[in-house]
Amino acid sequence: MKKLLEHINSPSDLRALNQEDLPQLAKELREFIIDIVATKEGHLGASLGVVELTIALHYVYNTPEDLLVWDVGHQAYGHKILTGRKSIFHTNRQLHGISGFPKRDESVYDTFGVGHSSTSISAALGMAIASQLKGDHKHHVAIIGDASIASGMAFEGLNHAGVTDADLLVILNDNAIGIDPSVGALKQYLTNVKKGTEKQDNIFEALNFDYTGPIDGHDLRGIIKELNRLKTVKGPKFLHVITTKGKGLRQAEENQVIYHAPGKFDSTTGELAIRSASALTKFQDVFGLTIVELAKQNPKIVGITPAMPTGSSLKYMMDQMPDRAFDVGIAEQHAVTLSAGMATQGMMVFCNIYSTFLQRAYDQVIHDVALQNLPVIFCLDRAGLVGEDGATHHGVFDLAYLRCIPNLIISAPRNETELRNIMYTAQLGLQHPIAIRYPRGYGAIPDWKQPFKKLEIGKGELLTEGNGVAILTIGFIAENAKEAISNLSAKNKVAHYDMRFVKPLDETLLHEIFKKFVYIITIEDGTIKGGFGSAILEFAAEHNYFLPIKTLGVPDSFMEHGSVAQLQQLANLDANHIAKTIEESLAYIETH
Numbered sequence: 001m002k003k004l005l006e007h008i009n010s011p012s013d014l015r016a017l018n019q020e021d022l023p024q025l026a027k028e029l030r031e032f033i034i035d036i037v038a039t040k041e042g043h044l045g046a047s048l049g050v051v052e053l054t055i056a057l058h059y060v061y062n063t064p065e066d067l068l069v070w071d072v073g074h075q076a077y078g079h080k081i082l083t084g085r086k087s088i089f090h091t092n093r094q095l096h097g098i099s100g101f102p103k104r105d106e107s108v109y110d111t112f113g114v115g116h117s118s119t120s121i122s123a124a125l126g127m128a129i130a131s132q133l134k135g136d137h138k139h140h141v142a143i144i145g146d147a148s149i150a151s152g153m154a155f156e157g158l159n160h161a162g163v164t165d166a167d168l169l170v171i172l173n174d175n176a177i178g179i180d181p182s183v184g185a186l187k188q189y190l191t192n193v194k195k196g197t198e199k200q201d202n203i204f205e206a207l208n209f210d211y212t213g214p215i216d217g218h219d220l221r222g223i224i225k226e227l228n229r230l231k232t233v234k235g236p237k238f239l240h241v242i243t244t245k246g247k248g249l250r251q252a253e254e255n256q257v258i259y260h261a262p263g264k265f266d267s268t269t270g271e272l273a274i275r276s277a278s279a280l281t282k283f284q285d286v287f288g289l290t291i292v293e294l295a296k297q298n299p300k301i302v303g304i305t306p307a308m309p310t311g312s313s314l315k316y317m318m319d320q321m322p323d324r325a326f327d328v329g330i331a332e333q334h335a336v337t338l339s340a341g342m343a344t345q346g347m348m349v350f351c352n353i354y355s356t357f358l359q360r361a362y363d364q365v366i367h368d369v370a371l372q373n374l375p376v377i378f379c380l381d382r383a384g385l386v387g388e389d390g391a392t393h394h395g396v397f398d399l400a401y402l403r404c405i406p407n408l409i410i411s412a413p414r415n416e417t418e419l420r421n422i423m424y425t426a427q428l429g430l431q432h433p434i435a436i437r438y439p440r441g442y443g444a445i446p447d448w449k450q451p452f453k454k455l456e457i458g459k460g461e462l463l464t465e466g467n468g469v470a471i472l473t474i475g476f477i478a479e480n481a482k483e484a485i486s487n488l489s490a491k492n493k494v495a496h497y498d499m500r501f502v503k504p505l506d507e508t509l510l511h512e513i514f515k516k517f518v519y520i521i522t523i524e525d526g527t528i529k530g531g532f533g534s535a536i537l538e539f540a541a542e543h544n545y546f547l548p549i550k551t552l553g554v555p556d557s558f559m560e561h562g563s564v565a566q567l568q569q570l571a572n573l574d575a576n577h578i579a580k581t582i583e584e585s586l587a588y589i590e591t592h
Contacts, residue, residue, distance in 0.1 A: 115392025
């Protein structure tokens with residue numbers, strides 16, 4: 001049988017095929033995605049679930065003239081392969097390779113850069129209104145999942161679109177799962193619609209959308225027929241499509257959470273690669289296990305996460321204490337203000353949000369938590385450089401965007417035991433809200449589960465003695481500094497301090513450091529602008545210290561995707577670059 005995919009280099013090639021050939025193309029496209037992701041890793045289940053829908057969209061619509069906007073982008077692998085990136089798809093999520101998400105400067109077919117959820121409807125509506133104003137006759141399609149459409153921002157887009165006559169089609173890719181299973185009343189409504197048991201009026205028709213569905217998202221003929229019909233319908237339209245996440249790979253269909261991003265696996269059998277057991281524990285699991293341990297002792301503790309129970313490891317608490325742990329769906333703003341409401345009633349709220357996603361609830365952190373000085377405990381997972389997910393997911397801005405907020409304590413534990421202890425300290429009762437940031441991946445100490453110890457808020461710690469240069473670190477980047485110092489021949493001239501807190505700073509300790517040392521180096525895995533290093537520079541300026549201060553951190557640019565080790569090298573934050581910086585500082589001391 002003639003292979004089809006190898007001859008498809010653009011959607012125009014796809015549109016030249018006979019419709020009868022498309023099921024074979026769908027089979028080949030699935031196999032191509034499975035073969036690449038099996039060895040290169042990435043997001044699997046979401047893209048497998050929309051193969052037919054992707055083919056149908058590019059077959060029916062005149063892309064890139066007609067505009068497709070994918071929500072989040074986990075499901076856009078098929079789209080990328082069909083739009084000229086097949087030959088380089090093996091570089092997906094690799095350093096200097098293509099992005100794992102749609103990206104405007106990567107392809108004209110990527111109409112909007114995504115990575116965070118629930119933006120597609122607003123973006124596509126904006127494009128549709130712009131087309132009207134310019135007199136262009138284009139079609140505009142937003143493809144959004146049932147987890148993403150439950151977000152407040154998606155509703156804001158629907159609410160506006162419903163009172164326009166814009167040429168907008170919203171396609172709901174309904175598979176009842178995002179990364180974890182979808183939650184909430186809207187999910188229940190969609191389930192009832194699928195079963196035909198929903199008694200209420202159609203919610204989307206009530207918002208003035210021309211609603212169609214639900215239809216089978218794996219029936220190419222049916223999808224194409226409906227898309228062609230919808231092209232003739234004026235105004236906002238809504239197509240409800242039922243798909244199976246992981247379609248075409250049995251294990252991915254049966255284990256949808258695991259196969260969202262499964263790592264390496266056997267492309268033939270679907271079996272996951274056996275990973276060597278690590279003596280170390282992921283920071284997220286230290287959080288998840290510790291909150292359960294604390295909650296058993298403290299009945300006031302509750303846990304909240306916006307749609308990341310597995311990724312944050314709050315799942316442990318949800319399994320053991322389902323009435324005290326809440327997945328609120330993709331709703332970061334709601335998660336923060338819900339936490340604030342609970343805190344007014346004396347609950348000890350651990351609000352667990354990825355660093356990059358807390359950006360989406362910035363006003364709520366300021367207005368609803370900090371302004372009212374409510375002692376919410378923010379646990380910011382995935383802080384720092386996160387690797388292959390790239391610019392949309394790096395948690396490098398939190399120190400800078402949180403540091404300017406009054407009343408807010410900011411802590412970055414350097415290891416797993418320190419994370420346990422600051423969580424323990426926070427639930428004993430604080431007078432202010434606190435943000436505790438920690439990285440993605442494994443820690444550094446196997447025996448982290450030590451008896452709890454109360455930490456003094458705003459106090460740093462001397463880790464190693466020295467008499468020439470002082471290294472000030474915040475968070476897990478201390479491990480890189482520790483390795484760098486150990487490789488120096490003049491290590492006795494280098495002192496290493498873990499400052500523990502960015503706010504409040506340990507000013508007593510800082511005065512000692514600035515009076516004792518002649519050169520200071522600050523190191524953080526956050527943006528160089530406005531973060532920890534900036535705080536130290538402000539301290540020095542305020543107190544008239546004039547010694548040289550070198551700040552190391554993430555450059556003032558959006559870092560691409562790649563492994564954390566590769567990105568730390570690019571940012572000069574790996575142990576070798578840190579050692580070189582220390583040597584330069586020692587040479588400076590010798591000559592001055």
